[in-house]
Amino acid sequence: MTEQMDALRKSASFARCTDVRPDVAEFEAYEPGLSMEEIRLRYGLERVIKLASNENSLGVPPSAREALLAALSRAHRYPQAGNPRLVSALAERYRVGPERIFVGNGSDELIDLLFRIRAVPGTHNAVAFSPCFGLYVTQAKMAGVELRRAPLGSDFDFDFKAMLKLTDENTTLAFVTSPDNPSGRLAAPERLEDLARALPPACLLVVDEAYMEFADEGQSLLPALDRLPNVAILRTFSKIYGLAGLRIGYGILPERLADYLWRVRLPFSLNILAEEAALAALSDDAFRRESLRFTREGRKLISRELQGMGCSVIPSQSNFIMFSPPAEKMTARQLHARLLERGMIIRGLGAYHLPDWLRVTVGREEENRFFLELCREFLRA
Ligand SMILES: Cc1ncc(COP(=O)(O)O)c(C=O)c1O
The missing domain is CATH 3.90.1150.10 (Aspartate Aminotransferase, domain 1)
Structure with a gap:
């Protein structure tokens, strides 16, 4: 048991039925700005x-609108467990086995679940850059996992050496966003490949490619996945596919991790309308x-x-x-x-x-x- 866990335990006096974990009590609500x-x-x-x-x-893509209307009459049914149609369509698109695909309620859900399945609270840590997409920070905290942040270079370039310096044998996750949010900068796939090879053995490199479809050709790490057993790639239907409000994200992961994600995911987190819209948008060239x-x-x-x-x-x-x-x-x-x-x-x-x-x-x-x-x-x- 680490000092951090001891401190948490000591400060956790639940006198009232409305008390929450001390680290949860520190959370501020997400501030979306004025509507x-x-x-x-x-x-x-x-x-x-x-x-x-x-x-x-x-x-919204016109094809997805049509699909949504057609699917409305089935909204009283649960979606098919495991969303197999969307999984197959994505597997075909990326020419990978369906057992490597996981779909969730936005890539947000994948980020959250990865912290929870890959890091033991108080023992393991994760690394990311500073600044980085805010969800890495909040979900690490929610999972009770220390997130170490390496500063980006002065021109918002990725300093992978600085990131590597923060890792140790307890680092189980490294997050890199490419193209990055908020800078829009790309991490060259060759540099990411070097990073993947240099990370400690227990560490999974998560490359968040939420915006990759907007980048120049050939910048994704996807083609290198077969030679990188410690890499997961996250993508989303929220950006180029125009479906942010329906919350659909997916990952291409090592098979074993995809399997665990399916085991812990809330059974129907990707709803029936979202799945139909995603299928339509995916083939709407x-x-x-x-x-x-x-x-x-x-x-x-x-x-x-x-x-x-x-x-x-x-x-x-x-x-x-x-x-x-x-x-x-x-x-x-x-x-x-x-x-x-x-x-x-x-x-x-x-x-x-x-x-x-x-x-x-x-x-x-x-x-x-x-x-x-x-x-x-x-x-x-
Ligand atoms: C880098 C990055 N990753 C993930 C997401 C979340 O995507 P989703 O809408 O699929 O949850 C965003 C959303 O803005 C993002 O900027």
């Missing part, structure tokens, strides 16, 4: 545009191609224009762009507030401890142009 409706009402606006959560601005087209074009336009306005812009391989406005004109906080007043919601990065930076999701052309028009107006000398 589109709240912004509309607060500022008396007709039009509000949200480019804050890296969703797909094209909306036209929607995927169009999403990629408008994202790549918009990304180029926004990056170029923001740079022209004197902003620092991190080169992105994703469907969002991280930037910092020129300090002599306006702080990030001020720009964020001014945009909000005009109905343009983007993401401030205070929660990532990057108060000087903002993150904007690439939208449809007219949304991007409106965003840039406002920035131009506010950042004019």
Whole structure:
């Protein structure tokens, strides 16, 4: 029993039936910011545009809409245990055995379960970068697992040496997001392969590829999986497939781990409508191609224009762009507030401890142009 566990046990006096674990008592509720409706009402606006959560601005794929309507009449039934149709479709797509696929309620569920099945609270630890996707932090905490964070380089590059230095024989998980959130930077697959080989034997490298479909060809670690027995890849239907609200994520994992995930997962965490929509979206090549087209074009336009306005812009391989406005004109906080007043919601990065930076999701052309028009107006000398 470690000191951490002893301390937890000592402080855990459950006097009331409403008391919770001391580490749970420290949790703050997730702060989503104001909703589109709240912004509309607060500022008396007709039009509000949200480019804050890296969703797909094209909306729900038409094929998925149809599938959802058709599946509605079956909503009184439980989904088929293990979602075998979606599992087979994904196995076929990635040319891997279905026993290596796991699907869940968003990749969030996979992240949560990986902490819980791979790390003994108070004994094992996990590593990630700082800043990183917030769920690695909250779910490590919820699982009672120490999360060690290696700082990213000054240009938000991945410092794998620093990450490796934090590992020891009790490190059972290493998280890398590629392309990264919030920077949009890619980790080259060759470097990830080197990292996988250098990690301690008990450590699983989890490569979160939530945004990989937006990156240049050949940047995924997927083709190397067969020679890397200690790697899991996470993907999602929330981004390029336009189904964030339905909560569908999946992983391609070592077979043994996928098996354990299926054993511990809540039996029906991926619901019947989500499964049908995912199946339809997966084979909707036209929607995927169009999403990629408008994202790549918009990304180029926004990056170029923001740079022209004197902003620092991190080169992105994703469907969002991280930037910092020129300090002599306006702080990030001020720009964020001014945009909000005009109905343009983007993401401030205070929660990532990057108060000087903002993150904007690439939208449809007219949304991007409106965003840039406002920035131009506010950042004019
Ligand atoms: C890096 C990263 N991983 C995972 C997720 C969560 O994806 P999902 O919607 O499938 O839970 C997100 C969502 O924004 C993300 O940015």
